[in-house]
Amino acid sequence: MPEIRKVVLAYSGGLDTSVILKWLQDTYQCEVVTFTADIGQGEEVAPARAKAKKMGVREIFIDDLREEFARDFVFPMFRANAIYEGEYLLGTSIARPLIAKRQIEIARKTHADAVSHGATGKGNDQVRFELGYYALQPGIHVIAPWREWNLTSRETLLKYAEKHGIPVEMKKKGGSPYSMDANLLHISFEGRMLEDPAREPEESMWRWTVSPEKAPNRAEYVDIEYRQGDIVAVNGRKLTPAKIMELLNKLGGKHGIGRLDLVENRYVGMKSRGCYETPGGTIMLKAHRAIESITLDREVAHLKDDLMPRYASLIYNGYWWSPERKMMQAMIDASQASVNGWVRLKLYKGNVIIVGRDSDRDSLFDPAIATFEDDQGAYNQKDAAGFIKLNALRMRIAANLKKKR
Numbered sequence: 001m002p003e004i005r006k007v008v009l010a011y012s013g014g015l016d017t018s019v020i021l022k023w024l025q026d027t028y029q030c031e032v033v034t035f036t037a038d039i040g041q042g043e044e045v046a047p048a049r050a051k052a053k054k055m056g057v058r059e060i061f062i063d064d065l066r067e068e069f070a071r072d073f074v075f076p077m078f079r080a081n082a083i084y085e086g087e088y089l090l091g092t093s094i095a096r097p098l099i100a101k102r103q104i105e106i107a108r109k110t111h112a113d114a115v116s117h118g119a120t121g122k123g124n125d126q127v128r129f130e131l132g133y134y135a136l137q138p139g140i141h142v143i144a145p146w147r148e149w150n151l152t153s154r155e156t157l158l159k160y161a162e163k164h165g166i167p168v169e170m171k172k173k174g175g176s177p178y179s180m181d182a183n184l185l186h187i188s189f190e191g192r193m194l195e196d197p198a199r200e201p202e203e204s205m206w207r208w209t210v211s212p213e214k215a216p217n218r219a220e221y222v223d224i225e226y227r228q229g230d231i232v233a234v235n236g237r238k239l240t241p242a243k244i245m246e247l248l249n250k251l252g253g254k255h256g257i258g259r260l261d262l263v264e265n266r267y268v269g270m271k272s273r274g275c276y277e278t279p280g281g282t283i284m285l286k287a288h289r290a291i292e293s294i295t296l297d298r299e300v301a302h303l304k305d306d307l308m309p310r311y312a313s314l315i316y317n318g319y320w321w322s323p324e325r326k327m328m329q330a331m332i333d334a335s336q337a338s339v340n341g342w343v344r345l346k347l348y349k350g351n352v353i354i355v356g357r358d359s360d361r362d363s364l365f366d367p368a369i370a371t372f373e374d375d376q377g378a379y380n381q382k383d384a385a386g387f388i389k390l391n392a393l394r395m396r397i398a399a400n401l402k403k404k405r
Contacts (some may be wrong), residue, residue, distance in 0.1 A: 001028070004030045007028065010118065013045075018167070027149075035106050037102055040069065045062055045145065063102060067241060068098065071240075078285065078288055080304065083312055091183065097128065097318075124317070162351075177189040183209075185281050186278040187277075209253045209257065215254070217256065219346045226343070229288070230336075248279065252282060291341050291356065292339055342357070
């Protein structure tokens with residue numbers, strides 16, 4: 001076991017990280033610095049300070065990262081229209097590089113020689129955190145307790161907490177039925193009954209969204225304004241990125257938008273069933289594709305769509321800080337220079353319906369050419385004959401050869 005003097009722990013104050021805090025103190029005989037990130041999880045982070053103090057922690061960091069998260073991580077990802085495996089909007093994945101970044105900054109500030117996290121040895125998060133650590137500080141020592149200790153279940157964690165006097169909520173038998181992770185973009189649910197992919201989730205599980213059946217019977221219209229691919233205003237109100245996401249989450253949740261039940265392929269090789277609520281993100285994706293539909297050149301749009309699955313996989317697998325993701329981001333950001341204008345949507349019982357979009361100066365939609373009425377000579381329809389024949393040439397050659405044979 002290497003000699004560790006000081007370690008920075010990503011600390012939520014929940015069961016896992018509270019046990020990890022005590023375990024690090026006892027196992028490594030080192031000083032522990034706690035870091036709690038507020039990325040919009042909607043829960044009080046202040047109690048983490050009291051818990052850490054009670055366990056003898058002297059250096060405690062509780063940072064409000066909501067605006068940085070929205071501005072520098074979520075918004076750039078949505079410029080790419082990123083979706084993993086056709087459905088997942090990457091809510092957990094995109095939060096990890098920011099937490100890793102801040103953890104390394106704190107390690108430098110406090111002269112710590114190690115960092116630690118609470119991700120298990122089965123999941124994606126261990127990869128995401130640690131790839132971030134090593135990309136930002138190659139020589140850092142990483143402690144992943146779930147890969148070292150013999151505490152293998154919630155029950156053993158609770159026994160450890162009770163033995164060592166660790167304050168933990170929900171000590172009652174069974175505890176919380178789901179493993180949950182939340183931030184400004186989404187809330188996820190895993191574990192317990194969801195481990196059977198054949199079972200429908202209980203309605204009581206969902207936290208942010210009403211069921212579509214119970215959503216309002218009247219549709220609600222929303223206007224979203226874009227500048228260079230980013231939302232800058234909702235319903236005429238100019239807001240910061242984090243405030244925009246908060247508002248869209250509220251609007252989407254009210255109308256039952258953004259629920260997802262997914263079996264996904266984890267990077268470590270197993271399949272995993274998870275349920276997600278991403279109300280604001282679902283609206284953002286639909287609206288962004290709508291404004292791009294009139295402002296992006298066809299081949300630029302198609303190239304973005306070709307590259308998007310690769311970009312999404314990089315984020316899902318933890319490669320936010322990789323050179324290839326940065327290279328792709330530069331290309332994506334360059335494509336957004338003309339993505340300006342507004343989109344009008346209708347929210348109704350789980351649906352996001354585009355009803356209008358326009359751009360005063362960057363729209364490539366020319367009604368004089370696209371019209372079914374008299375176009376006054378703007379487009380010569382006879383030109384299409386040669387275009388079609390040239391594009392059919394290779395198929396005509398192959399058909400003639402087949403006929404000769």
